[in-house]
Structure formats: structure tokens, C-alpha cells
Amino acid sequence: MQSDRERAIFEAGIKLGALYHQWVGTPISQESAGSVESAIEKSVVLQPFVEEITVRLDRKQMKKNLFGYSELAGLMFDAEIVTRVNFTYCRARLAPQDGYPLMQVVECREITPVSDH
Amino acid sequence: MQSDRERAIFEAGIKLGALYHQWVGTPISQESAGSVESAIEKSVVLQPFVEEITVRLDRKQMKKNLFGYSELAGLMFDAEIVTRVNFTYCRARLAPQDGYPLMQVVECREITPVSDH
Amino acid sequence: MQSDRERAIFEAGIKLGALYHQWVGTPISQESAGSVESAIEKSVVLQPFVEEITVRLDRKQMKKNLFGYSELAGLMFDAEIVTRVNFTYCRARLAPQDGYPLMQVVECREITPVSDH
Amino acid sequence: MQSDRERAIFEAGIKLGALYHQWVGTPISQESAGSVESAIEKSVVLQPFVEEITVRLDRKQMKKNLFGYSELAGLMFDAEIVTRVNFTYCRARLAPQDGYPLMQVVECREITPVSDH
Numbered sequence: 426m427q428s429d430r431e432r433a434i435f436e437a438g439i440k441l442g443a444l445y446h447q448w449v450g451t452p453i454s455q456e457s458a459g460s461v462e463s464a465i466e467k468s469v470v471l472q473p474f475v476e477e478i479t480v481r482l483d484r485k486q487m488k489k490n491l492f493g494y495s496e497l498a499g500l501m502f503d504a505e506i507v508t509r510v511n512f513t514y515c516r517a518r519l520a521p522q523d524g525y526p527l528m529q530v531v532e533c534r535e536i537t538p539v540s541d542h
Numbered sequence: 543m544q545s546d547r548e549r550a551i552f553e554a555g556i557k558l559g560a561l562y563h564q565w566v567g568t569p570i571s572q573e574s575a576g577s578v579e580s581a582i583e584k585s586v587v588l589q590p591f592v593e594e595i596t597v598r599l600d601r602k603q604m605k606k607n608l609f610g611y612s613e614l615a616g617l618m619f620d621a622e623i624v625t626r627v628n629f630t631y632c633r634a635r636l637a638p639q640d641g642y643p644l645m646q647v648v649e650c651r652e653i654t655p656v657s658d659h
Numbered sequence: 660m661q662s663d664r665e666r667a668i669f670e671a672g673i674k675l676g677a678l679y680h681q682w683v684g685t686p687i688s689q690e691s692a693g694s695v696e697s698a699i700e701k702s703v704v705l706q707p708f709v710e711e712i713t714v715r716l717d718r719k720q721m722k723k724n725l726f727g728y729s730e731l732a733g734l735m736f737d738a739e740i741v742t743r744v745n746f747t748y749c750r751a752r753l754a755p756q757d758g759y760p761l762m763q764v765v766e767c768r769e770i771t772p773v774s775d776h
Numbered sequence: 777m778q779s780d781r782e783r784a785i786f787e788a789g790i791k792l793g794a795l796y797h798q799w800v801g802t803p804i805s806q807e808s809a810g811s812v813e814s815a816i817e818k819s820v821v822l823q824p825f826v827e828e829i830t831v832r833l834d835r836k837q838m839k840k841n842l843f844g845y846s847e848l849a850g851l852m853f854d855a856e857i858v859t860r861v862n863f864t865y866c867r868a869r870l871a872p873q874d875g876y877p878l879m880q881v882v883e884c885r886e887i888t889p890v891s892d893h
Contacts, residue, residue, distance in 0.1 A: 427668070427764050434665050435751070438672025439762055447568055447680040449801035450850075457584040464581035467574040471611035491876040494588035496850065499801075517669070525842040528673055530661050544785070544881050551782050552868070555789020556879055564797040567683035567733075608759040613733065616684075634786070642725040645790055647778050681802055691818035698815035701808040705845035728822035 430533050433515035436474040436508040441519045441528045444469055444480075444504065451497040455484045461497065469506065476514065477507040499526035512536045547650050550632035553591040553625040558636045558645045561586055561597075561621065568614040572601045578614065586623065593631065594624040616643035629653045664767050667749035670708040670742040675753045675762045678703055678714075678738065685731040689718045695731065703740065710748065711741040733760035746770045781884050784866035787825040787859040792870045792879045795820055795831075795855065802848040806835045812848065820857065827865065828858040850877035863887045 427435070444465055453461055462480045469478040481503040487495040504519040516531040544552070561582055570578055579597045586595040598620040604612040621636040633648040661669070678699055687695055696714045703712040715737040721729040738753040750765040778786070795816055804812055813831045820829040832854040838846040855870040867882040 427767075431665060431668050431764070434661070434669045435672040435762075435764055438669040438674075439676035440672075442673035442676030442678075443680045444676075445680075446677045446801055449847075450797055451564055452585045452588045454588050457581075457588060460577075460581045460584045464574075464577045467577045468569045471569045471571050471574060473609040491874055492590040496800075499847065523842055528669075530665070530669055533661075544884075548782060548785050548881070551778070552785045552789040552879075552881055555786040556793035557789075559790035559793030559795075560797045561793075562797075563684055563794045566730075567680055608757055613683075616730065640725055645786075647782070647786055650778075685798055686819045686822045688822050691815075691822060694811075694815045694818045698808075698811045701811045702803045705803045705805050705808060707843040726824040 429510040429513040430515065430535070432510040433474065433508045433513050433533060434517075434530055436510065437506055437515050437517035437530065438528065440469055440472060440475060440478070440506055440508070441504065441517060443472075445499060445502065445519065445526065445528075448497055449499055452494050453482070453487060453497045453501075454489075454494045455487050458482045458484055458487065465504075474508045474510055475506065476509045478504065480504045500524070502526060505531075512538055546627040546630040547632065547652070549627040550591065550625045550630050550650060551634075551647055553627065554623055554632050554634035554647065555645065557586055557589055557592060557595070557623055557625070558621065558634060560589075562616060562619065562636065562643065562645075566614055566616055569611050570599070570604060570614045570618075571606075571611045572604050575599045575601055575604065582621075591625045591627055592623065593626045595621065597621045617641070619643060622648075629655055663744040663747040664749065664769070666744040667708065667742045667747050667767060668751075668764055670744065671740055671749050671751035671764065672762065674703055674706060674709060674712070674740055674742070675738065675751060677706075679733060679736065679753065679760065679762075682731055683733055686728050687716070687721060687731045687735075688723075688728045689721050692716045692718055692721065699738075708742045708744055709740065710743045712738065714738045734758070736760060739765075746772055780861040780864040781866065781886070783861040784825065784859045784864050784884060785868075785881055787861065788857055788866050788868035788881065789879065791820055791823055791826060791829070791857055791859070792855065792868060794823075796850060796853065796870065796877065796879075799848055800850055803845050804833070804838060804848045804852075805840075805845045806838050809833045809835055809838065816855075825859045825861055826857065827860045829855065831855045851875070853877060856882075863889055 515533045632650040866884045
């Protein structure tokens with residue numbers, strides 16, 4: 426059996442792995458990046474145990490190819506996700522580190538429910 | 543060598559094949575569908591030879607799974623694209639037919655440039 | 660900070676989420692399924708912290724469409740992965756449950772290194 | 777209405793666009809590249825109007841990242857496809873040109889059916 430904390434961590438991993446491989450390769454430009462960020466966020470937040478998701482795509486890396494556009498690459502992602510299982514929250518991140526699109530758990534936190542008297 | 547018409551047809555095929563396989567599998571719901579349609583359109587229109595693209599995703603097929611969302615499936619697409627090579631336009635479509643997500647050229651048309659005297 | 664166990668769980672989540680969204684939508688048939696299983700396994704095992712991966716795709720679900728083939732769908736997957744961080748192993752699985760392609764941690768285990776005297 | 781030649785060209789475009797966006801992003805190495813080439817070929821050949829497909833992935837571009845593997849990128853592809861509609865064949869190619877993964881029709885050819893007397 427896993428603890429709530431472990432389950433929240435597992436779910437965060439699933440979502441980061443999924444969004445990366447769903448969206449890498451999408452044609453993109455500095456002008457269309459906002460629309461793709463929004464679509465990714467609205468897509469990820471549908472999935473179970475997701476509380477929050479923010480996706481920023483690095484416009485500086487969107488260099489124009491022969492035809493004037495770019496393609497969404499792993500190193501363009503800066504995404505932060507918060508998952509929750511019962512009272513435990515987990516925050517994880519996908520961001521470039523040493524030239525690799527690294528996924529890491531940032532912190533987990535248990536919220537003590539307030540007693541009702 | 544290919545004619546402009548043939549090149550416009552080839553480019554329309556590329557774009558329909560690409561968008562299908564880039565986006566199938568995306569988590570989606572009736573509420574988020576508009577955002578995904580918009581991101582697909584903004585992504586496809588970046589590519590060379592694309593004049594117009596409209597994407598409609600069939601909300602009726604977006605049935606909720608165990609966790610309350612759906613996944614973008616091939617049969618949900620109704621997409622129409624117009625490509626252009628020089629003065630020749632090609633309109634093609636991706637839409638369900640007999641339970642298959644069929645891609646077809648709808649029509650091609652050559653525009654006679656107006657003489658300038 | 661995360662424990663080795665938590666890191667192994669996170670990595671298992673990443674890999675299952677990634678393989679699902681990388682490969683869903685691939686044209687497939689009962690005859691080509693073995694080749695796709697093999698390519699997925701060889702792809703996943705390249706990634707960090709992966710010890711073992713086995714992928715079985717349910718041929719019974721590969722019904723022929725109008726043109727005689729099928730498309731890899733989430734519910735066709737039965738995949739089991741073992742990740743390792745230092746001396747801790749985590750086994751996780753992607754398999755259909757109640758009509759949903761569920762990802763779950765099966766078990767984690769710490770191996771006691773043998774003392775050397 | 778389209779001619780057989782135009783339809784064969786359209787189908788070639790679809791398949792090249794599709795394979796590109798289905799497979800870009802897959803974790804890959806020089807050792808696993810053969811398995812991925814084979815899976816792509818077996819997948820594409822299932823689709824309607826495809827006569828032949830060969831896929832070569834450029835191992836020289838598969839540089840190792842921090843964790844010792846690479847990711848399938850558009851410029852790694854050298855793919856050639858032959859489609860057929862009735863007696864007309866179309867050969868098209870995806871290969872790098874000026875730093876862009878270019879898709880082009882190479883040639884089309886009509887085979888004269890042999891008269892039977």
C-alpha cells in the first residue's frame with residue numbers, strides 16, 4: 426500500500442510524463458505559444474488528482490525554421506503541477522537542467538484538517 | 543515535377559495526417575474542447591502553404607470516463623484545411639465516414655490573376 | 660527531500676504517463692503488435708531509473724476498421740515497469756480497470772545490501 | 777474529382793505527416809533505432825494505399841543526453857514511401873534539407889496494364 430504522499434507523487438509523475446510526450450513536436454511560434462500553454466493547462470487539469478497546473482513555454486527558444494515557425498521541444502517547457510490525494514499535496518516541476526528536461530518533485534505537504542469544534 | 547495543384551494536394555495531406563497524430567490522445571472535455579480547437583488551428587496555420595484551417599471537435603462523443611473526462615479520438619475531428627501553391631487552392635477535409643476518420647480532397651481551384659491593364 | 664522509495668515511485672509515474680501518450684494513436688494490427696511492443700520496451704528502458712519494462716498489447720481489441728487495421732488505444736495496454744533508485748525498487752502497472760487505463764503502483768521493495776564480512 | 781495520380785499524392789502526404797508527428801519525441805539510442813524503424817514501417821504499411829515504406833533514422837544525430845539516451849527528432853528521419861491508387865504509383869520522401877525536415881513528392885508513374893491478347 427502507498428501513503429497519500431506517495432500516491433500524490435506518483436500522480437504528479439504520470440501527468441508530467443504524459444504532457445511532455447503528448448505535446449512535443451507541435452508546430453509553434455512566439456505568437457501561438459500562449460494558445461498552446463492554455464490548451465495544455467486545460468487538458469492536464471481534467472485528469473484525476475490535479476489541483477493546479479501552470480505551463481510556460483520559453484519563447485526565446487522558438488527560433489524560426491526555413492518556413493518561419495518552430496516546433497515544441499522538451500527544453501522549452503517550464504511546467505509546475507500540484508497534485509492532491511486526500512489531505513496531501515505534491516508540487517512537481519518540469520524544467521531544463523543541464524540541457525535535460527528534468528522532472529522533479531519540489532515539495533509535498535500535508536494539510537491538517539481543522540477540527541470542527 | 544508536380545503541378546501547383548498537385549503540390550497543394552500533397553501539402554493538404556501532410557497537414558491533415560500531422561494534426562491527427564499530434565493531437566489524438568489529448569485529455570479533453572466539452573468545456574476544454576474550444577481551447578484545444580483554437581490551439582490546433584493556431585498550430586496548423588503556422589505551417590507552409592496553409593491558407594485556412596478550421597477544426598471542430600464533436601462534443602457529443604466526449605463521454606466521461608471513470609474520472610470525468612474524455613480523450614481526443616480520431617472520430618471526433620471535423621477539420622477543413624485550405625492550402626495554396628501559387629494561384630492554386632486546395633480544400634481538404636478530415637471527418638468521420640462509415641466509422642473511419644476519412645481524409646479527402648474536397649476541391650481544388652485555380653484563381654486567374656487579374657491582368658493589370 | 661524525497662526518499663528513494665518516493666523517487667522510484669515518481670519515476671515510474673513519469674514513464675507510464677510518457678509511454679501512453681507517445682504511442683496512443685499508432686496504426687496497429689494483430690500482426691504488427693509484436694513489433695510495436697518491442698519498440699516501446701526498447702524505448703522505455705533507455706530512460707533513467709528503469710530496470711525492467713514489459714508491454715503487452717491486447718490483440719483482441721484490435722478490430723479492423725474500414726481499411727483493415729486498428730489504432731493503438733489506451734485500453735489495449737498492459738504494461739509493467741520496475742524502477743530503481745539506489746536500493747529501492749518500485750513496480751507499477753498500466754492496465755484497464757473498469758473501462759479506464761489505470762496506472763498504479765503495485766509494490767515497492769528495499770533490497771538490503773549484503774554486508775561484506 | 778481527383779485523378780489517381782492526385783489521390784496517390786494526397787495519400788503520400790497524409791502518411792508522411794502522420795508518421796512524423798506520431799513518432800517524434802520517442803526516446804531512442806543507436807542501439808534501439810533499428811527496432812523503432814521496424815515498428816514505424818510495420819505501422820505505416822497497414823494504412824490504405826501504401827505499397828512500400830522504408831525508414832532510416834540517422835544514428836549520427838543520436839547524441840547522448842545527461843542520462844545517456846536521445847530523443848527522436850524530425851531531422852533524424854529519412855523515409856521513403858510509395859503509394860498506389862489503381863495503376864498510378866507515387867514516391868515521396870521525408871528527409872532533411874537546409875535544416876528542415878522536408879516532405880516532397882519524388883516521382884509519380886502510371887503503369888500501363890498489359891492487354892490480355
